[in-house]
Amino acid sequence: MVITSKDNPKIKQLAKLYVSRKYRRETGLFVIEGLRGCVDAVRDDVEHDGLLKVDGVYYTENAFDSAEGFGEVLEKIPDSRRFVITREIADRISDTDSCQGVFVTAKRLDKALSADGLKAGGKYLVLDELQDPGNLGTMIRTADAVGLDGVVLSGNCVDLYNPKTVRSAVGSMPRVDIFVEKDFEAVTEMLGKKGIRTAAAVIDGGTEIKQFDFGGGCAVVIGNEGRGLSQEHVEMCSDRVTIKMYGHIDSLNAATAATIFLWEMTRRGD
Incomplete structure (x- = not known):
């Protein structure tokens, strides 16, 4: 699924999870940002039968092309939980100076x-x-x-x-x-x-x-x-x-x- 609007409900949820501790508690979800952390999260989820319980993967086309092994593990995540986003959306959500364009939402671990x-x-x-x-x-x-x-x-x-x-x-x-x-x-x-x-x-x-x-x-x-x-x-x-x-x-x-x-x-x- 390709998402181009910042008003998409999935993007609104992702953005709110990023900034609101209360919302993270209410939903039982949190956000991972960055190529390394997200690739590890998806790989762990695939290899350990849902250890992390990935809820959704959001990534720009550029991030998909630049992360070695990302595409291979991503193919094992159901289509309904994979979302291609624009660079503008990624930059809007991120609070880092160098957004890498990939996010994972996952269920709480504690x-x-x-x-x-x-x-x-x-x-x-x-x-x-x-x-x-x-x-x-x-x-x-x-x-x-x-x-x-x-x-x-x-x-x-x-x-x-x-x-x-x-x-x-x-x-x-x-x-x-x-x-x-x-x-x-x-x-x-x-x-x-x-x-x-x-x-x-x-x-x-x-x-x-x-x-x-x-x-x-x-x-x-x-x-x-x-x-x-x-x-x-x-x-x-x-x-x-x-x-x-x-x-x-x-x-x-x-x-x-x-x-x-x-x-x-x-x-x-x-």
Whole structure:
């Protein structure tokens, strides 16, 4: 199907999904933009029998011609879910400076946290009140890279389906179990029931990361970029761990710190 009008209902839905968190919640859909992320999404959906549950693929003719392998996997998506759009429509929807002309709408991936959904003795990342969408996307991508068992979003975290989060994750979201539970105490209790210790990342006062034992079930807990974890939530965790700083800085970007913690946890944990 070829769409040339910005007033087409499908285009209106796509544009609204891009900008409205409320609408994403109501519809249960979100948007992926960019050649790499969309090609990965379509391929994952085809190869894993609907793992991502692609709802629609929107692309310009130029994007179709320039993405290696895109046409091959696209042929396996039903015609009713494929839409050719004009360059003008693509530029109107995108919030990037260099729109690549391809979008995918897909069903939400997150799950409610439950003890049954957790892996006994698993490795997890818990994010409490994280606010930067780029940081969240980078952390999900890192979790995918190190083979983490899952990521838990707690408190009032940034929207998982913010377009900047999705772009930063670069296709990793379908490959990582992502759980949502606003009640931080409930998070620590459920992890504890599965034999998973919670290691609060603190600037000082914790066991230095090189000496910390990440063996067995363990979850690294990282707080808000500006405030870190509240003292109340630190005390709910079973352990505290610190990255010792050298040089002239006293803290790291949240995503950078998470990368160090996750590398150490999965490299030395068992």
